[in-house]
Amino acid sequence: MFKVIDKVKRLEAQGRDVVHLEIGDPDFKTPxxxxxxxxxxxxxxxxxxxxxxxxxxxxxxxxxxxxxxxxxxxxxxxxxxxxxxxxxxxxxxxxxxxxxxxxxxxxxxxxxxxxxxxxxxxxxxxxxxxxxxxxxxxxxxxxxxxxxxxxxxxxxxxxxxxxxxxxxxxxxxxxxxxxxxxxxxxxxxxxxxxxxxxxxxxxxxxxxxxxxxxxxxxxxxxxxxxxxxxxxxxxxxxxxxxxxxxxxxxxxxxxxxxxxxxxxxxxxGDQAPVDEMMAQYKSRRDLLVDGLNAIPGISCHKPGGAFYAFPNISSFGLTSEEFADVMLEKADVALLPGSNFGSQGEGFVRLVYASSADNINKALERIASACKKL
CATH class of the missing domain: 3.40.640.10 (Type I PLP-dependent aspartate aminotransferase-like (Major domain))
Structure with missing residues (x-):
């Protein structure tokens, strides 16, 4: 994860606009x-x-x-x-x-x-x-x-x-x-x-x-x-x-x-802010997973919980780390190789939907464009 973060910081220092989908940190403020x-x-x-x-x-x-x-x-x-x-x-x-x-x-x-x-x-x-x-x-x-x-x-x-x-x-x-x-x-x-x-x-x-x-x-x-x-x-x-x-x-x-x-x-205390966060996460999950499944070469099961998507990218013939590097270097989208999480994660990448719908849509467009070139 920290290797990816270091690469992201380097690109952002060059003025690149990177969409962050790599870190499992909610983008909401504490209620x-x-x-x-x-x-x-x-x-x-x-x-x-x-x-x-x-x-x-x-x-x-x-x-x-x-x-x-x-x-x-x-x-x-x-x-x-x-x-x-x-x-x-x-x-x-x-x-x-x-x-x-x-x-x-x-x-x-x-x-x-x-x-x-x-x-x-x-x-x-x-x-x-x-x-x-x-x-x-x-x-x-x-x-x-x-x-x-x-x-x-x-x-x-x-x-x-x-x-x-x-x-x-x-x-x-x-x-x-x-x-x-x-x-x-x-x-x-x-x-x-x-x-x-x-x-x-x-x-x-x-x-x-x-x-x-x-x-x-x-x-x-x-x-x-x-x-x-x-x-x-x-x-x-x-x-x-x-x-x-x-x-x-x-x-x-x-x-x-x-x-x-x-x-x-x-x-x-009041659970309304928590309920709103969960509603937002569910909407983002559907947006991200549906968008990933619409990209030729990517398939993604719909997760039932947490705020992670774990799509299969093995059809591109790249390792998880190679695919993540391409998405960062060519598409300005930061995500994590599935291999970071164990050998069974090879052929997958992890995306975190603790980010706005606008960012998710931007990431999907960039991922789709980069995948066409693979």
Missing amino acids: KHIIDAAKNSLDFGETHYGSSWGLFDFIETMRKATSKSRGFLPDINQVLVTPGANISIYYSIFCLVNPGQEVLVPNPGFPTYLSSIAMCGATAVPYPLYEENGFGMRAADIEPLITDKTRLLIINSPQNPTGAITDPENLREIYDLAVKHDLYIYSDEIYSRMVYEEKSFFSIASLDQAKERVILSNGFSKAFAMTGWRLGSVIAPPIVAERMMMLLQTTSSCVSAFVQRAGIAAIE
């Missing part, structure tokens, strides 16, 4: 009532150390929100407030996986999984996601890769980079697989509010209420346009949550109180 809650907290003097577990009020808010969205009320000692959702990947691996043990990760998948596993001296074992299955996770694709060294299974739905949503039946089969082989499951649910079709979100954590083997990770960055706030939460078996809290205590002490107050406002 005002969330910002106001943080300001009020600062004015009230909440500028000192707090509990490493998190504010009691925030934990209660997360418990109630989990009950409403996932059908179970976690115990208070299952909830940990984290400085963003990203760090909880590292916390979970560090606390659960010994050096030399194995972690199953989706392929294609979020690259941080791989770097966190490597940092902990463990081994990443990628399991494939297939375009013909809509990039959904399946127990049948995972089980052959399980060994006596396997300790943790990472799942992600809605998924980065494909936007795929794995259906409840497959998630139940994956949970049964974890029970059979006595594995922990890290369920990355950062995009759980970004589901565009008329169906409710299903969390694998509801199958054991996160009391036995599921670690449910969520955050505020994407759905609430709060990427810079760095606020997340984990719901996990009590002993796992406690160990993760001790690691958080050692590395960052606690999450800032005013940031947690903003999180409470995000959950309990």
Whole structure:
């Protein structure tokens, strides 16, 4: 990703007009009532150390929100407030996986999984996601890769980079697989509010209420346009949550109180701005995916969630990186090679529709023009 960013900066320094579809950062402002809650907290003097577990009020808010969205009320000692959702990947691996043990990760998948596993001296074992299955996770694709060294299974739905949503039946089969082989499951649910079709979100954590083997990770960055706030939460078996809290205590002490107050406002406050963002994302998704599918040589499944499109560009005879370079150098459109997300991503590219309809239309015109010349 940072190689692409460096190239983009070089071109923009030359005066080139680059359309940015490479970074998963919402283009909306954080809703005002969330910002106001943080300001009020600062004015009230909440500028000192707090509990490493998190504010009691925030934990209660997360418990109630989990009950409403996932059908179970976690115990208070299952909830940990984290400085963003990203760090909880590292916390979970560090606390659960010994050096030399194995972690199953989706392929294609979020690259941080791989770097966190490597940092902990463990081994990443990628399991494939297939375009013909809509990039959904399946127990049948995972089980052959399980060994006596396997300790943790990472799942992600809605998924980065494909936007795929794995259906409840497959998630139940994956949970049964974890029970059979006595594995922990890290369920990355950062995009759980970004589901565009008329169906409710299903969390694998509801199958054991996160009391036995599921670690449910969520955050505020994407759905609430709060990427810079760095606020997340984990719901996990009590002993796992406690160990993760001790690691958080050692590395960052606690999450800032005013940031947690903003999180409470995000959950309990006016949802109209969030609903409007989701409506915009759905409209942009349809615009981008329909436009990509209209370009000869490109095919793109319609993602059910998140804000990513993952089109197949293999017909052009270029690698994912070569295609991304052409789009940047010849069309002034920044996107990411699918190979950045694992070997199964080769032949695909990732585009982020966290950009205006005007920008998406401009990008589609430029991509179409460049593809005619390939």
